[in-house]
Amino acid sequence: MRIAMVSEHASPLAVLGGVDAGGQNVHVAALAGALADQGHEVTVYTRRDDPDLPERVPMTPGVEVVHVPAGPATAVPKDELLPWVRDLGSWVADDWATHGAPDVVHAHFWMSGLAALQAAAVHGVPTVQTYHALGSVKRRHQGAKDTSPAGRITAEAAIGRRVDAVVATCTDEVRELARLGVPASRVRVVPCGVDVAHFRPVRRAAGPLPRRQPHRLVCLGRLVERKGLDTVLAALVDLPGTELLVAGGPDAAALREDAEATRLTALAARLGVADRVHLLGRVGHDDVPALVSSADLVVATPWYEPFGIVPLEAAACGVPVVGSAVGGLLDSVVDGVTGVLVPPRDPAALAAAVRGLLADPVRRRACGAAARRRALARYSWRCVAAQTERVYRSLTFGARGAARVEEVAV
Template sequence: MRIAMVSEHASPLAVLGGVDAGGQNVYVARLSEELASRGHDVTVYTRRDSTDLPDRVTMPGGTVVEHVPAGPPRPVPKDELFPYMPGFGAHLARAWQRERPDAVHAHFWMSGMAARIGAHPHGIPVVQTFHALGTVKRRHQGRRDTSPFERVGIERQLGRNCSRILATCTDEVYELADMGVSPQRVSVVPCGVDADHFHPGARDVRHVPPREQRHRILSCGRLVRRKGYDKAIRALTRIPDTELIVAGGPPPGLLETDPEAERLLKLAERAGVADRVRLIGAVDPAHMPAVMGSADLVLCTPVYEPFGIVPLEAMACGVPVVATDVGGHKDTVTDGVTGRRVPAGDAWAVAAAVRDLLADGELRRRMGETGRERVLARYTWHRVADGVEQVYRQVAVGRGLRTEVA
């Protein structure tokens, strides 16, 4: 098949760790790579954010990344890209007139808007993955939500008009239903993890911070407020003999200029745990499995999380997870089996769960082994691509699909 991926702000070529570079970039890159390896012709359309970028880049696996001129050729926060989507869509319409894809897969709501503009004149089916929903963001961030006012209405329209919605977790199906989008229009296929890269044997101590306490817990991801690192720091006040490593954000040399890093370090100081909290900044993806493997458990405490790849990475490394009971965590982390799920925002529940696991090394070992088995059975990129490929083929021939979990 000829497949067009539209990912307006999340390029598969981006360096991870920035405010707008995270799980969506990984999803687009790895799904494209897996589909290309199966012989599909895959092109990813993403916004040109630098004058130095070539028009087209071919990735090692054969995926082509095309940089679309839409807005200024410089980095722009994703919530400010909305005015440029009609131009993005017009570019797609011209490109697809020359070479029509069999299916278009739009990632994020603005990509869906551009994809619809580009696909409609040619009758091309559009599969929509939202990755995050505006209703959820608005509920949790309130006045801090910087999304354009039009977001929720456009997401509702996309949900009703696209050929198929590809949700990444079952919680999203319920959120879409509350927006008036029928579950019959939704297929659930989760995100995946590279289980060859993330594995229990990654123990290269050269790239791991030396341990300074009896136990180590690790939190990692983009350094943004909603990830809930403040809850991890507060929980640490009730977890003795334990250090908290926070991996993510800008490079280590720039941490002191990062507002969220500054906020977290001040919180650790006020809480009396500054000597047990270490922010290590961005970690080279090649070294992340070793960093995860150095921890007794991985802590994921966001107040909301559309999916959350970090628990899968930890489980692939054989490390148990303590995660808030939100979004994709409800699907990926089996409470009491591969880790623990706790109420979002409850630092004391986090502390209690962590203490229980740190007190039982044998339980942690069993949870780690079971987590690895669960990843291999359900969350490899090969398995994810199986589910996505099925959706593409069915929309390409105009058939519907019942809601299903791959």
């Protein structure tokens, strides 16, 4: 099968850790690679954000990344890319005219959906949509801080009604899509995945720093406010003898110039826990399993989370997660079995859950072992790719061409 993916701002070749580089980049790269491993030919279209990037780059055998000239060849925040989405769609359609149309196109993020529908309308290609994040959820939690274009929510609803299938990454997203009026018959749930060979338990791992306290917590992810690190810092006040390592954001040398790192450092000082908090900055992919394995617990307390790959990485390493009972964590963390779920933005509840697990090493080990087994059974990229392939093959070619031509206005 020839598969096209459109991921307008999240290149599978990107360096992770920036504001707009995270789970979607990992998802697109890993899914494309796993589909290629199953014998498919995958082309990923992403926007060129550097004038020196070649047009076409082989990523792995069977996967090619195409840098599309849409908008300025420089980094642009994803919420400011809408004016060039039509150019992206036109270029992809022209590329298919030259190199042949794919059997299916899979759009990642809502603006990619606009471009994919535009190209698919020209060539009659079945279209699959994965949102990765919904504007309605973002607006609910960020309010006036939401920088999304004004028409995002309306466009997402329209995209969901026009594509051939929507791949939701968790059951919570299915409920959100129903509120947007996306027909349930069009929605399939396929989770994000994790590289279970790379993310595995590392025995006697020390991580990047020697342990200075009896217990260690680890947080991973982008340094953005919605990830809820302030909740973890507040909980740390009631967790004596516990240190916190935070991996993510820019390189360590640039942390002093990062606004969120500066805010968190100041907050730790005000709370009196600065001596037990270590901001590591960006940690290399190869070093993450040892960092996670060095922890007693991984803590993930976002305000909201469309899916979240950190709980899967922790599970694959055999480390329990204490996380917010939101979004994808409701699926990826089995409360009381592979970790503990707590209300978001509740430091007292978080501290109580962490304290309970830290005080019971037998329960903690049992949760970690159960998490590893579940990651192997449900979340390997081979399993995720097989489920995604079934969605592709279920589509009736050309059946919804008329609906696909309809304009999606923003």
